[in-house]
Amino acid sequence: MKILFIFTGGTIGSLERGGVADVDINVSKSLAQLCPNDDLEFASPFNMLSENANVETLSQLLNFMLAVDYNKFDGVIVTHGSDTLAYTSNLLGLSLGWVSKPVVITAANYVITDPRSNARENIIGAVTFIEEVNRGRIPGHGVFVSWTNTGENTKIHAASRLLEADAYSDSFTSFGNAYGEIIDGRFSAFDTKKSSAGSQLGFLKNRKLTLRSDVLLIHSYVGLDYKNINIDKNIKAVLLKLYHSGTSCMCGGEDDSRSFLYLAKMCKSKGVDLYITPAKSGSYIYKSAEGFKNTAAMPIYNLSEYAAYTSLLLAYALEGEDRKRVIEELMNYSSF
DSSP: EEEEEOOOOOOOEEEEEEEEEEEEHHHHHGGGGGOSSSSEEEOOOOBBBBGOOHHHHHHHHHHHHHHHGGGGGGEEEEEEOOOHHHHHHHHHHHHHTTTTEEEEEEOOOOTTSSSOOOOHHOOOOOOOHHHHTTHHHHHHOEEEEEETTTTTTTEEEGGGOOOOOOOOOOOOOOOSSEEEEEETTTTSSOOGGGGGOOOOOGGTTOOOOOSSSOEEEEEEETOOGGOOOOOOOOOOOEEEOTTTTTTOOOOGGGTTTTSHHHHHHHHHHHTOOEEEEEEOOOSOOOGGGGGGGGGEEEEEESSOOOHHHHHHHHHHHHHHHHHHHHHHHHHEEEEE
């Protein structure tokens, strides 16, 4: 197989010296030893710890990935840090859902020389998944994540469903469920409907995009008071992460700064687009959720805040019909 390795740093590409871990490109290249029979190419748009990521580095990686000639490879492996893996994975999951070859992002919980590290399992899982796809055993176009939680088989996640890792166990899970797992060198799918995001955004190929810090993500929490949030002139959109049942505080109406209705009124007065996620539909809704109907808030259904936020970053990096296409794609992605 011919595989393109794209190194961006993170723990998986770091070396520990004197109790401090930092990136070392030679460590990244040593990962190739886990793929002795493959034809490999290497690239590195940058090399950094992922907690230092910002919209500029996201733009750099996105543009690099949009310019890859995927027809030259059987698959692509991207090594990344775990801290911001959920953001990068969800962004690439939407942006590259049209790619016909498997793109697998992976990371590590400890540096590769640490006996507790899952780096080897994660890389081997990525290679195994690419092999399985190329042999026609499973569908696998688009972007995925390979990660091994302690005591478990290596899981393969659809990138656009990945959630942030648990801070205690370093375990990654998916919004809903993972695509499947590697068992005895073979991939076993949990649900083939989660085989890829399948986005129709192929028009982004070879585009040069500049993501901006103009989408504000707000998490609902007990005690949230919107008067403490400054929505300045640079903000183009606000995304409110609702409670898990698709609700938010509606107490006191639009004059109560603790109420969602206050936020909606504030966004409207400033000409800022307002989105809410995860919105839910079903046989009934809670009384509090009725308040959404009388506002200009745009619901995003069945998505995590990571998928919704990075999709909006992408959308607001575009203008006119291109932005509309991304937002329509986002609104239609109930099966992400």
